[in-house]
Amino acid sequence: MGRQPSSKPTSFDIAYLAGVSQPTVSRALRGSRSVSLATRQRIEAIARELNYSVDKNASSLRSQRSNTIALLFFEDRTPDESNINPFFLAMLGSITRQCGARGLDLLISFQKMEDDWHVRYQDSHRADGLILLGYGDYTLYARRLTELVDHGTHFVRWGSAGEDTIGPTVGSDNVGAGRLAGEHLLSLGRRRIAFLGQADEHYPEFADRYTGLCQAMAASGIAPDPALQVDALTAEDAGHAAARTLIARGAPFDAIFAASDLIAIGAMRALAEAGLSIPGDVAIIGFDDIPAASLTTPPLTTIMQDMKGAGELLIDTLVAQVEDRPLPPCTLGTRLVVRRSTAGWGQG
Amino acid sequence: MGRQPSSKPTSFDIAYLAGVSQPTVSRALRGSRSVSLATRQRIEAIARELNYSVDKNASSLRSQRSNTIALLFFEDRTPDESNINPFFLAMLGSITRQCGARGLDLLISFQKMEDDWHVRYQDSHRADGLILLGYGDYTLYARRLTELVDHGTHFVRWGSAGEDTIGPTVGSDNVGAGRLAGEHLLSLGRRRIAFLGQADEHYPEFADRYTGLCQAMAASGIAPDPALQVDALTAEDAGHAAARTLIARGAPFDAIFAASDLIAIGAMRALAEAGLSIPGDVAIIGFDDIPAASLTTPPLTTIMQDMKGAGELLIDTLVAQVEDRPLPPCTLGTRLVVRRSTAGWGQG
DNA sequence: GGCCATAAGGCATACGTATACGCATATATG
């Protein structure tokens, strides 16, 4: 032992040693009921002894099932390289673990919108299905999704699970989360709540969050003020710029709901530059709970998404898709994480 | 077009349409020189038209080469879930891109040290080789590495590329980086430099960084003070605890070199709690340049590793290994990123 | 004892590609 065998053992080797045929080995190792317990145990013992492992390529070729999923991150317009949204990296952890738990292999790849990722994976039998992750202009994205659907590709995407969504979509309850954020700020006595983030149909997730905020405000009898909404995509710079715009507009505000933590962090920088104190002058709440959120000064209150649930639900939905028994759409709950950026005056 | 074909086209379909045999199709698409230009172009045109793509499983099975690499993160003792070292996530970006550029598929997986990951991938022909990423006790790790080597598994790991390292290893020049950090602090006039991080053989990378610091100090005629070195693994909590220990010891210090940014961030929190100003009382420098490093107050000076180079070198080394032409070991340079946590008094 | 159901496993084959050979035809060489 320890030395390298001349060649990897095959199911034929096991069969010979066990005194059975190769198909019986295959059946035994896959747990078919038509192999007697005694035979199966004998085969398993021999397989273990020879350090046998099923050849994935042969298995996938024959069964036409790879038990592999491809995870595609894609970046709308990558300003530089290596800048991956930290939120999606957190998701990666969840998905990876979920795949591990189910014995699925996970391929990952970063794509640009323009690439022909819709062909590469399923057609070549690399993967049984795709998981699509990425913020980006939904209207651009949609064309690709339609192609995927037409092509019969199995996929799930993370996003806003509205009615007009294309293909199976899993996402957080963004409207509910927006309400949560709004109610929290309102409960602190804030009344002039600004929203930093795109609020149009190009970015449905952000739009939903804004909708939730407006609902919460409406419930308290407050009408949303358009002057308090500033567009921003999810990046620190964008948040900084948006907050500056907001300040420049001159409309008074005592709270900010940022559509992502990165936007919030940029906004905090702008507020500090403007001499505004947090949470004294302005309370601020972000979205995503990225690792950096607890490291800011003050630490950032935010909305945490259900990462664990996300991985499970994505994989559930995808596997169902592959097995041709589509699952009904479903959204995930969110949780408020209160930190000092929205602390009441007594709690700082 | 747009409708779903009854079944995916195979190389036989292409062959039939092109009036050649299947092997000729295979040769043409792989660019073999023994197919005439005219024939090849005809075949390529038909393949494109049918949206043909080579079946990965059949191809890998026949050629015994999967053109796939498995990336294994592993966590020594995972306190909870979902906490991945951000540094390794940055590495992921680099590796992914590099794989994409070379047409390699990338499998990823999180492992516990105890699992039998040494068997799962190469033996089953899922991947041609492994990339191992993870901080952890090297002495524990080493046993696994030895098994891999004995087993004839192709792999590269990220780590300290010393002489006694097991298997092909790629890493930063940690000694040089430590020197860089030390020289920077010395150039600011700091003389009592503390090091937060393990400095024993269990964590060779950290030990190398400490060695580099000591070299820089020695070059300035300063002897290292054991009272100024405190063990810490790479986590924010550990950094916090280590800094408290350092302060409690009472030995004066005017600078800290933390073995990782997470340690540094924890230490900054402890310094703030102790009423010490940064960089006024204590200059602090981290290691890794994780995204959060630029978001701390003040922003953290740190050592940036060559991520792009890391991906390239890892893959180069691994592919060479697979092709049985081992590459000589090699280390990567690092760069100092100066931010305000070590700013001179005039620059802050 | 004949008949049918069930269990256990063998036989043949298919999955789709890549490659070692062999066989023509065309070109060069003496």
Add this chain to the structure above:
DNA sequence: CATATATGCGTATACGTATGCCTTATGGCC
């Protein structure tokens, strides 16, 4: 003009597994 050489391609087969179908043994039942 006969023999070496290269070019371009077809023939046959291997890669290792999974599965439909068939055979045999066994037991139950009337």
